[in-house]
Amino acid sequence: MKKIAVLTGAGVSAESGLGTYRDSGGLWDSYDPMEVASIDGWNRNPALVLEFYNGFRKQLRSVSPNAAHRAIAALEDRFEVTVITQNVDNLHERAGSTRVVHLHGEATKVRPESGEYDLTYSEKEVFDIGYGEVVLGDLAPNGKQLRPHIVFFGEAVPKIEKAMDVVSAADIFLIVGTSLAVYPAAGLYRYAKNECPIYIIDPKEVPVRDKRVTHIRETATVGMERFLELLGE
Known part of the structure; x- marks a missing residue:
C-alpha cells in the first residue's frame, strides 16, 4: 500500500x-496574535491567553x-x-x-506549565478537556498552572x-x-x-x-x- x-x-x-490570524474574521480580530500565541505573551499575561483559547474551543465546538x-x-x-x-x-x-x-499542539488539550522556554513535559501530563474552559488558578495534579497544549511562537516544535x-x-x-x-x-x-x-x-x-x-x-x-x-x- x-x-x-x-x-x-x-x-x-x-x-x-x-479564521486565521493572517486573515480578518473571528477571534483574531479581537486579539493580538503575539499576545495570545507566543511564549512571551503567556509569560506576560497567562489569563489573556487562557481566555483566548477558551473562546477558540467554544468556536471549535460549533464548527464541523x-x-x-x-x-x-x-x-x-x-x-x-x-x-x-x-x-x-x-x-x-x-x-x-x-x-x-x-x-x-492541540487546543482541546492542556498540560502543566513547565517554565519559560521549557518543553520538558511528559505525554502522561497532557490531558483532553474537550471544549471546556481553563482559568488562572486551575492547577494540574502536580500543583502547577494548566496551560494550553500549544506550541507557542518562540517555542521549539x-x-x-x-x-x-x-x-x-x-x-x-x-x-x-x-x-x-x-x-x-x-x-x-x-x-x-x-x-x-x-x-x-x-x-x-x-x-x-x-x-x-x-x-x-x-x-x-x-x-x-x-x-x-x-x-x-
Whole structure:
C-alpha cells in the first residue's frame, strides 16, 4: 500500500469557519496574535491567553469538518495516510483521519506549565478537556498552572522530527491550505524522496520552485477534488 503524507495548514479549516490570524474574521480580530500565541505573551499575561483559547474551543465546538477534511480521511481507504497538521483544531480526527501529527499542539488539550522556554513535559501530563474552559488558578495534579497544549511562537516544535520521518517515507506528498510561510513546517517538502510527487493545494502563490511540485491553485475543498482526479480516484 502506497504511503501519502499530508501537510495541512489553516486553509483547510478556514472553510469550516475557523479564521486565521493572517486573515480578518473571528477571534483574531479581537486579539493580538503575539499576545495570545507566543511564549512571551503567556509569560506576560497567562489569563489573556487562557481566555483566548477558551473562546477558540467554544468556536471549535460549533464548527464541523468540511469536504476537504473528509476527502483526506477517505484516502485511508486506499493508502497509508499520515496527516501532519499545523492546525490546533481537531477537525481531521472528527472527519475520520486516524494518524494525525499535530506540529503546533492541540487546543482541546492542556498540560502543566513547565517554565519559560521549557518543553520538558511528559505525554502522561497532557490531558483532553474537550471544549471546556481553563482559568488562572486551575492547577494540574502536580500543583502547577494548566496551560494550553500549544506550541507557542518562540517555542521549539517537538514533533518536527517525526514529521520529517513521515515525509521521507512517503510515496506521495500532499500539501493543503498552507502558503508555506511558517517554519519549520514550510521546509518539510525538502525531505521528500527525489521520485516523490508533491501536490500543493492553495489559491495563493507559494514560494516553492521544485520540479516535483504540481500546484493546484484552488481552495482546499475544490483542490481536493482536483487532486483525486489527478490520482485517478
